[in-house]
Amino acid sequence: MKYSQRPKYERRNETIAVLVMILLCIPVLFIYFSFFANAFILDSTGELTLQNFQFLYQPIQLSQYTVEPIGKAFRNTVIFTAIATTLEVTISCMAGYALARMEFTGKRVISFSLLTLRLFPGVLLLIGVLYVLLHLGILNTLTGVIVVAIALRLPGSTFIIRNFFAGIPQDIENSALVDGCNRLTAFFQVIIHMVKPGLASISIFAFMSAWSNYLLFNVLIFNTKTPVLATYLRVLSRNDQMIADYGVFAAMAMVYMLPVLIFFFISQRQLMQGTISGGKGI
Amino acid sequence: MIRIENLRKEFDKGVVALDSINLTFDEGSFIALLGPSGCGKTTTLNCIAGLLEPTSGSIYFDDRDVTNLAPKDRNIGMVFQSYALYPHMKVIDNIAFSLKQKGMPKAERHEKARQMARKLQIEHLLDRMPGELSGGQQQRVSMARALVKEPQVLLLDEPMSNLDARLKIEIRDEIRRIQQDLGVTSIIVTHDQEEAMAMADKIAILDNGRIQQFDTPEMLYHKPANLFVAHFMGNPPMNFIDASVEEEDGTLWLRGGSFRVKAPAAMAEKLAGKAGQAVVIGVRSHQMNVLLAPAEETMELHLSLVENLGKDIMISGDLDDALVRVTIPANFEGSYEQLRELRRQGGSVYLKLHEDYNIFDRESGVNLLI
Numbered sequence: 078m079k080y081s082q083r084p085k086y087e088r089r090n091e092t093i094a095v096l097v098m099i100l101l102c103i104p105v106l107f108i109y110f111s112f113f114a115n116a117f118i119l120d121s122t123g124e125l126t127l128q129n130f131q132f133l134y135q136p137i138q139l140s141q142y143t144v145e146p147i148g149k150a151f152r153n154t155v156i157f158t159a160i161a162t163t164l165e166v167t168i169s170c171m172a173g174y175a176l177a178r179m180e181f182t183g184k185r186v187i188s189f190s191l192l193t194l195r196l197f198p199g200v201l202l203l204i205g206v207l208y209v210l211l212h213l214g215i216l217n218t219l220t221g222v223i224v225v226a227i228a229l230r231l232p233g234s235t236f237i238i239r240n241f242f243a244g245i246p247q248d249i250e251n252s253a254l255v256d257g258c259n260r261l262t263a264f265f266q267v268i269i270h271m272v273k274p275g276l277a278s279i280s281i282f283a284f285m286s287a288w289s290n291y292l293l294f295n296v297l298i299f300n301t302k303t304p305v306l307a308t309y310l311r312v313l314s315r316n317d318q319m320i321a322d323y324g325v326f327a328a329m330a331m332v333y334m335l336p337v338l339i340f341f342f343i344s345q346r347q348l349m350q351g352t353i354s355g356g357k358g359i
Numbered sequence: 360m361i362r363i364e365n366l367r368k369e370f371d372k373g374v375v376a377l378d379s380i381n382l383t384f385d386e387g388s389f390i391a392l393l394g395p396s397g398c399g400k401t402t403t404l405n406c407i408a409g410l411l412e413p414t415s416g417s418i419y420f421d422d423r424d425v426t427n428l429a430p431k432d433r434n435i436g437m438v439f440q441s442y443a444l445y446p447h448m449k450v451i452d453n454i455a456f457s458l459k460q461k462g463m464p465k466a467e468r469h470e471k472a473r474q475m476a477r478k479l480q481i482e483h484l485l486d487r488m489p490g491e492l493s494g495g496q497q498q499r500v501s502m503a504r505a506l507v508k509e510p511q512v513l514l515l516d517e518p519m520s521n522l523d524a525r526l527k528i529e530i531r532d533e534i535r536r537i538q539q540d541l542g543v544t545s546i547i548v549t550h551d552q553e554e555a556m557a558m559a560d561k562i563a564i565l566d567n568g569r570i571q572q573f574d575t576p577e578m579l580y581h582k583p584a585n586l587f588v589a590h591f592m593g594n595p596p597m598n599f600i601d602a603s604v605e606e607e608d609g610t611l612w613l614r615g616g617s618f619r620v621k622a623p624a625a626m627a628e629k630l631a632g633k634a635g636q637a638v639v640i641g642v643r644s645h646q647m648n649v650l651l652a653p654a655e656e657t658m659e660l661h662l663s664l665v666e667n668l669g670k671d672i673m674i675s676g677d678l679d680d681a682l683v684r685v686t687i688p689a690n691f692e693g694s695y696e697q698l699r700e701l702r703r704q705g706g707s708v709y710l711k712l713h714e715d716y717n718i719f720d721r722e723s724g725v726n727l728l729i
Contacts, residue, residue, distance in 0.1 A: 248443035251410050256504070257431040257460030266456075270447035 115327035129328035139313070139322050147332065150309035154288065157219060157305060161226050161287040166280050168227070169234040170272075174264065176235070177242035178250070188239075194232040202229070203296055210297060219303050222293050229293075230286060234279040241275030242268070281344050288337055306333045360386045361407070361512060361544060366416035368402055368568075376402045377568045380416070384561075387542045389535065391549055391559035395591070399568040400548045401516060407546065408514055409433050420511055431460070433512075436505030436543075440517040442497045444489035450500050451476070451485040457508040475507040478537065495526045502534065506541065513538070515547040519554065531558055552592055556580070564588050583717065586724035589641045595673070597641050598683040600658075601721065606634040613640060613718070616679035618658040623714040629728050630718065638727065642716040644673070644686040650709040651693055651701075657709035660685070662702040667695055674698060674708065685710065 215221035253263035458468035
């Protein structure tokens with residue numbers, strides 16, 4: 078049956094569905110509209126402007142407070158995200174493979190605790206984490222935050238990628254072993270290619286969570302020497318400012334949002350494939 | 360030549376998968392490991408491949424002890440049930456994969472892959488991805504990949520169980536042809552006895568982790584070593600009729616519930632002194648004549664089913680407590696309709712055994728004639 082010849086009752090249902098959807102979209106659209114309006118339209122005159130984006134290259138003055146240019150915070154965030162994502166993906170890949178394919182004592186306990194750890198919200202652990210970092214002398218440093226950020230996310234991503242590894246038929250790995258590989262070369266030449274959708278999902282989630290990490294920076298770093306984008310934005314909403322400049326705030330948020338958006342659109346296809354197929358071997 | 364000595368494999372929790380396996384395969388021969396699922400045939404193959412480590416025992420290729428070598432150091436080619444092609448590589452790279460591991464330059468290994476592909480008539484598929492191939496084509500690629508490294512031993516793990524019946528026959532002839540061309544010692548694991556009979560020079564029948572019989576297809580069919588092998592080999596399955604040995608004036612008789620037949624001279628020798636022993640007569644469906652009237656030394660069969668198989672007629676029915684199937688050749692004195700009518704009336708036919716049946720000890724299951 079052609080789509081245009083579909084029965085009447087279906088058309089009526091469709092019309093209702095479309096109307097409901099439009100209604101539901103209105104508030105969201107309104108939020109986006111005011112967001113862009115704040116960023117690009119000057120409150121006083123109502124004309125289009127890029128004035129709010131001055132923080133990109135020079136210090137700006139907001140009432141009695143000077144806001145440094147964004148450069149340093151941006152650089153720190155990029156470094157943090159790059160290191161955290163790389164380490165998280167690498168470690169969880171290795172751990173996931175071991176849990177899926179190797180036999181060792183404690184395997185069951187580890188697999189089980191991966192799940193258990195996911196049950197607790199990370200915030201619960203922060204008080205303990207604070208003392209541990211203090212003891213190690215890496216509190217208030219980027220290193221400390223990287224370690225904690227990776228540690229909190231590893232159970233989740235290991236669990237996901239483990240399932241992808243477990244979904245690879247044993248025959249394929251055996252075949253690689255017979256064809257002249259050892260475990261390591263088989264892993265890099267064959268196995269890793271078969272978990273690409275899984276790799277894509279954990280990379281994207283790792284990237285997004287690292288990029289937008291606010292909590293850890295807020296709790297574990299209390300100087301202004303190592304600003305990141307999340308804490309940089311906070312400057313505007315501090316209590317002693319009282320009245321925030323929403324134009325600048327929206328502009329900053331837009332800069333903050335942009336890389337995630339780009340990354341997401343680039344990798345969207347693989348992400349969908351990964352979450353839908355759920356680690357099907359071939 | 361491959362020699363397996365006292366191979367034993369235990370899995371966790373003390374499950375014994377293989378026990379005292381001793382086999383010797385001649386150079387260039389085609390061997391089948393045959394058995395029901397769970398009998399240990401794939402375990403044996405994986406031990407030979409080095410994918411599983413045996414609990415005890417040794418495996419030799421010629422005089423080289425390979426028991427503790429990694430799969431890659433054994434010079435074997437393997438075809439898997441699922442074909443296990445690398446899905447992210449083109450067919451040509453799949454075939455050349457093992458050569459790449461040896462460090463052969465790209466041009467050279469592609470040339471070799473192309474030659475092997477030509478042998479298997481898949482040259483036109485070389486630039487495709489495995490996902491774009493049909494089952495039969497994947498099977499051929501997987502064969503080419505296993506053979507391109509010129510292995511000392513070719514292992515086939517149920518390579519045809521995913522193909523349709525027609526393709527199966529085509530591929531099995533092809534595998535046999537290539538195996539003979541290359542003269543590579545090959546071992547195939549299968550649960551399909553017809554496949555094993557058609558392809559292999561010798562068949563090892565396994566059950567419960569032990570070798571039941573290792574022999575040529577002819578011997579397995581005509582002289583099964585025990586009841587398990589007799590049950591397993593042949594289609595329709597062999598008929599088993601309970602009887603006991605009886606001696607009367609120096610003549611040996613086999614007596615069942617409703618019959619008494621004289622043991623043929625050749626058999627009588629082997630059965631001498633076994634009077635009183637409980638035995639099972641194993642007779643294949645074509646090893647009897649069907650008569651419509653009782654005669655001397657015949658067995659009465661109560662008809663329960665008459666089937667027309669085209670080439671011949673198959674009747675089945677009860678003989679004492681046993682279900683017996685008989686295939687009737689075209690030169691039978693009666694007709695299909697006659698038998699159908701006879702069955703409708705609940706009648707019987709009378710079976711006269713040829714002289715080539717087997718007799719098994721009822722208790723141990725051992726064939727008493729070999």
